[in-house]
Structures are given as C-alpha cells and as structure tokens.
C-alpha cells in the first residue's frame with residue numbers, strides 16, 4: 029500500500045469543517061449550525077491534482093489545544109501523537125471569516141507544533157454582507173502560511189484548495205510567534221531537560237487537565253523540578269500565553285483585515301430580540317413544538333394509508349401468484365412482508381421528524397434553546413446543553429447520547445446520558461401511532477386533533493420522566509465535578525436545502541435499514557415459531573376443531589379460522605406466550621402482545637411488525653395491520669383487546685421501558701462501565717411496569 | 729464599587745478590566761474574554777441567568793456564576 033497523504037481538518041466549532049470535508053470527499057457527513065455537531069473522527073478519501081490521493085480526517089471542533097471536553101480531546105490526542113497512523117502530514121485549519129480573530133488563536137497554537145499548516149478562510153460568501161475585506165498576501169506573510177479563501181456553500185475555491193493541499197511541501201513550519209517568551213527562565217529549563225522534544229508539546233502535556241492515556245506526561249512529572257510550578261501558577265502562565273497570542277493576532281488583523289461596519293446588515297440582533305425574549309422566546313419555542321406534532325399527524329396520514337394498503341396487497345399478491353410455493357410463500361407473505369410493512373409504514377412520519385430537527389439545527393435556533401433552557405435544566409442537575417440530546421433524542425437516543433460529549437461537567441453529562449432514553453425516540457412512534465389510532469377517538473379541539481394532542485402528551489411524559497429522574501439522580505449521585513458552561517451563539521442561517529435533505533435522507537435510511545435488519549430476522553424467527561408446534565394439539569388441530577364444532581354447522585371460512593387460531597395457540601410461540609401471560613395479564617395484555625413486548629426488547633419498533641406477523645399467520649384475508657389489531661378480541665373479558673385501558677397501559681409501558689439493545693451498548697461505551705446501562709435497564713423497565721399496571725387497573 | 733459583567737443591563741457595554749485566572753476557565757479566555765476587550769450584554773434569560781454576551785465580536789452565553797468574576801469598566805452612553 030502506498031503511503032497516502034494524511035490531511036486533518038481542524039478548527040473552531042461550527043466553522044464549516046464538515047462542509048469542507050464533504051466538498052473534498054464527496055461524502056455526506058452531517059452538517060449543522062450548532063457548535064458540536066461532529067463529535068468523532070470521520071475519514072474519507074480525496075483525489076488531489078497530479079494523482080495524489082489524500083486521506084481526509086474530519087475532527088470535532090475545538091477552541092484551542094487545551095481540551096476542556098471529550099470531543100476536543102480527540103483533536104489534541106491526534107496532534108500530540110506523531111506515531112498515530114492518522115497523524116497529519118498537513119493540518120488544514122478551517123476558519124470562519126466572521127470570527128477570524130478567535131479562529132486564529134487555534135491556528136497559532138497548531139503552528140507551534142511545527143506541523144505544516146494551511147489556513148482556510150471559509151464562508152467567503154458572507155464577506156460582502158458583513159463589509160469584510162482581507163489582505164491575503166499580507167496575512168500569508170505574517171502568519172507564515174498559505175491561505176485558501178473558499179465558500180463551501182457557493183462551492184467556490186474548492187479546486188484551488190485541493191491544489192494547495194497537494195503543494196503541502198511548500199508550507200513553512202515556522203511558528204508565527206514565540207510563546208515561550210511568557211516565562212523565559214522556565215521554558216529554558218524545560219528545553220534543557222528534554223532537548224529532543226518539541227517545547228510547545230511539552231507545555232501542552234504539562235498543562236492539560238485531562239489525562240491522555242499514552243502521552244508522556246508521567247515522564248515529565250517524574251522529573252521533580254517541573255512540579256515546582258503550582259497549578260495556579262500554571263494557569264496564570266496559560267492566561268499570559270493566551271493574551272500574548274491575541275496581541276499578535278490583533279496586530280496582524282489590524283492591517284490584514286478591514287471591516288466596514290456601515291456595510292453590515294444585522295438580522296441577528298432583530299431575531300434574537302424576539303427568539304431569546306424572556307416571555308416570547310418560550311412561547312415561540314412551545315409553538316414550534318406544537319407545530320411539529322400536528323405536522324407529524326396531519327401531513328403524513330395520506331402516504332401512510334397508502335403504504336399500509338400496498339403492503340397488504342403485496343402480501344396477497346405473493347400468495348396468489350405463487351400458490352405452489354407452500355411454506356416458502358407463506359414465510360415471505362406472512363413473515364417477511366408483514367413484518368417489514370410494520371416499519372415501512374412509518375417512513376413518512378419519521379422523515380418529518382428528522383426534517384424538523386434538521387431545520388432547528390441548521391438555522392442556528394438550537395443554541396437559542398440552550399440559552400433559554402439552561403437555568404431551568406440546571407434545577408434538575410442538567411445543563412442547557414442537555415436540551416440538544418433531549419431534542420435530538422426524539423429521533424434516536426444513540427446519536428443523542430453521543431451529542432452529550434460537548435457538555436463540560438461530567439456529572440451533568442452522565443445524568444444527561446442516563447435520562448436521554450426516556451425521550452420519545454422515533455422507534456416508539458410506530459407503537460404510539462398505531463395504539464393511538466385504535467383507542468383515542470377522532471375529533472378536534474381548537475383545530476388540534478385529539479390524537480395529535482395525545483401524541484404531544486406522550487412526548488411531554490417522556491420529557492418529564494427524563495427531567496424528573498435527572499432531579500433524583502442529581503440528589504443521589506455524589507460526583508464532584510466543576511460545573512461550567514459556555515455556549516457559542518452562532519449566526520442565523522437559512523437552512524441549506526441540500527444539507528437538510530441529505531440529513532433527512534441519511535437518517536431515515538439508516539433507521540429503516542437498521543430496524544429492517546432486526547425486524548427481518550425477528551419476523552422469520554417468529555413466523556417459524558408460530559407456524560410449527562409440538563404435540564397433538566398443534567399437529568392434529570384440524571380434527572380436534574372439526575370434531576368440537578361438529579354440531580355448530582360453521583361455514584368453511586369460520587371453521588378454517590378456528591383451526592388457524594387453535595394452531596397458533598399451540599404453536600411454539602403460543603406456548604411461550606401463555607407462559608409469560610400471568611406476568612402481563614394485570615397490565616391488560618394477552619399473550620400475543622406479550623410476545624410483541626418481549627421481542628421489542630431488541631428494539632421497540634419491532635412491536636408492530638411482530639403483531640403483524642403473528643396475526644397474519646393463518647389468516648388469508650387482505651387486511652391492513654390496523655384493521656387486524658382492531659379486530660382482536662380480549663379472550664377473557666370479551667370486547668376489543670385494544671381498548672382505552674389496555675391502550676393507555678401499553679402507551680405508558682413503551683414510554684418508560686428501556687427496550688433498545690443499541691442504546692444500552694452506547695451507554696456502556698460512553699460511560700465506560702456496565703454499571704450504568706444495567707441500572708438504566710432495570711430501573712426504567714420497573715417504572716414502566718408499575719405505571720402500566722396502575723393505569724390499567726384504574727381504567728378498566 | 730467594582731462592576732462585573734453581571735451588573736450590566738441589556739444593551740449596555742463595558743471594557744473588561746480583570747479576569748480572575750483561578751476562577752475563570754481558560755476556555756472562556758480563549759474565546760476572547762480578556763482584559764481590554766469590549767463586552768456588550770445582548771440578552772438575559774429569566775432571573776438574569778444565563779447571560780448572552782457579545783465579547784469582541786464573539787457571541788456567547790455564560791452563567792451568572794461565571795459572569796460575577798469578570799470585572800469591567802462600564803461605558804456610559
């Protein structure tokens with residue numbers, strides 16, 4: 029394998045690194061107007077001029093090389109470890125033309141590491157509107173670098189950037205200022221003790237709050253003379269260093285950049301006056317949420333009905349077209365198609381949900397919500413930044429839990445991780461929607477449908493459970509960690525259609541394929557278990573039933589139906605279902621629902637598909653999932669199985685229960701211990717059971 | 729009396745005079761919160777917490793507990 033050129037994209041949060049990455053590699057990583065969208069290293073390949081192949085690494089944003097949260101650590105670890113296979117041959121520092129001053133701080137630090145550095149000034153399309161002009165030649169000379177002015181939004185300057193990356197050998201590795209002047213004597217001592225090490229690297233290792241696994245901090249600590257500086261002294265030195273860097277930057281920009289304020293138009297101030305207003309800010313936020321729920325209901329019912337009936341016809345078509353297929357046809361028509369139909373039907377609603385979240389993120393509104401909610405969230409031991417995981421958790425808890433990485437305080441972060449699975453994720457949506465449509469009457473109040481309001485209530489319950497348990501955790505967890513909060517308020521941006529569309533597409537796709545795989549597997553297993561059984565009762569069902577109803581003069585259809593359900597009751601799955609029935613009967617469920625609940629411990633969205641598979645085994649009519657469920661009769665009490673009491677009980681069970689393997693896995697990864705996912709699973713499921721029990725016993 | 733950022737009213741400005749390096753996280757300094765820089769209070773949340781600031785062109789929000797450690801000279805207009 030020939031050596032590739034390693035290119036790392038580094039820069040402050042929200043400067044457009046991922047946008048540059050996508051432009052270079054042709055990939056579609058998620059972009060969003062909120063600092064901290066990227067929390068992991070992402071890699072891709074880019075073809076440069078003259079046949080050079082570059083390995084591009086997109087990194088989380090960082091304000092400096094002094095890490096204060098986990099996502100920033102990734103960057104520093106990479107830059108300090110020359111043996112890392114991804115160690116960059118060239119660092120491309122991406123900056124935002126409107127925040128050049130602050131962005132250059134990081135640039136000067138990276139220069140001190142003597143890595144070839146290329147400066148990208150992104151968002152050039154905004155220069156005119158803000159009245160900014162740059163003297164590129166002067167800046168290149170002062171900063172000892174080459175500069176590429178680009179706009180990923182307008183797709184300008186990308187080819188030139190590729191050219192400049194290919195010419196990386198011409199970049200100077202001279203630092204642009206000497207930071208060691210802040211304490212000449214100390215740095216001289218350091219240099220003498222470690223003549224072979226880079227001075228700035230040593231300094232970074234000494235001052236980092238966080239411990240890097242492998243880095244040679246211990247070696248430095250081992251030499252006693254360097255412990256002479258107290259922590260306070262070191263901090264003072266760091267402050268001095270920062271001031272010195274800013275002095276340099278200010279001087280450079282004084283000549284290199286002119287801002288004509290009279291040219292600038294400021295929509296931001298006007299928007300902020302309303303959107304972050306003490307009262308209106310909250311009112312608007314509430315209405316945005318309300319609109320989302322109404323939209324999920326009203327806009328997607330048409331495509332949903334269409335999908336539902338298409339799948340029913342498809343299943344029937346398979347049966348009619350391949351009648352000779354026997355068991356295989358049955359498996360495909362009853363097991364797989366019904367199971368998959370149970371998830372595909374929810375694509376419209378899930379896509380809408382993703383669409384709204386993407387718009388909130390791309391517009392810059394998310395940071396305003398963080399600002400509005402911080403005070404409230406802190407009461408519960410959370411941070412304003414916890415709002416982002418809690419909102420994006422409505423799509424899926426997995427990325428949401430990863431998005432907690434930019435929360436500075438470990439305690440606030442841990443609590444956020446632990447409570448995020450309570451928020452109503454899109455996998456619960458299928459269950460909610462189908463149950464609501466069965467047990468909540470149609471009709472409207474003030475133009476809002478009862479069903480949409482019930483859905484909103486369920487989201488509020490999820491949110492309330494998250495916040496409430498955060499409050500409890502905050503009281504019982506004895507973790508000391510410095511709580512500190514700063515969040516950048518980005519400019520408002522008109523969401524770029526392409527970005528939003530791609531995000532929605534990617535997320536929906538991975539939801540469907542992720543869920544699809546599990547559902548496919550489970551449907552097949554369930555179908556087999558439902559279609560075979562041990563013993564006389566199953567194998568001899570025809571005779572038993574025919575005899576039993578010999579006097580009743582049943583039509584052939586009715587008789588066949590009776591046989592099929594007798595078989596199902598005595599199939600493997602029926603036996604298993606009856607075994608667990610005592611535990612779930614007090615909640616108002618029959619054994620079929622029980623099986624659906626058990627299988628949805630793998631993933632919640634399996635619920636509808638499981639029921640669809642179980643119900644369709646042995647039934648020949650072309651029926652939609654919903655109609656089949658509506659037709660189920662409670663075996664003991666009579667009347668519809670899915671009535672108000674059992675429906676509410678099911679809704680509450682799904683609202684609280686921790687039924688997602690993947691989430692547990694990610695919690696284990698992020699907290700680095702099995703303890704937390706195990707607690708989470710046990711406690712959430714117990715809460716679910718208790719609430720479902722109370723609800724059913726009161727309402728029945 | 730010494731003023732801090734927490735004393736500002738919405739729309740008021742000041743010049744940062746001193747930042748306690750022990751109590752203020754380095755990250756905030758790196759985001760531009762340094763002596764000599766201009767600060768404007770853009771917006772306050774209910775109970776004046778957190779505070780939405782424009783420091784030297786950077787827009788950021790910090791909590792009141794942090795803001796009381798950043799000393800300023802008020803600019804009266």
Ligand SMILES: Nc1nc2c(ncn2[C@@H]2O[C@H](COP(=O)(O)OP(=O)(O)OP(=O)(O)O)[C@@H](O)[C@H]2O)c(=O)[nH]1
Nearest residue numbers: 041042043044045046047060064065066089180181
């Ligand atoms: N006007 C304008 N906006 C841009 C440009 N490039 C990116 N953006 C927007 O800037 C925002 C941030 O872009 P990202 O690519 O997610 O930034 P990032 O640096 O990867 O951010 P983090 O991963 O959060 O650190 C998005 O809203 C983009 O649409 C540009 O050239 N012009």
Ligand SMILES: [Mg+2]
Nearest residue numbers: 045046065066
């Ligand atoms: Mg990014």
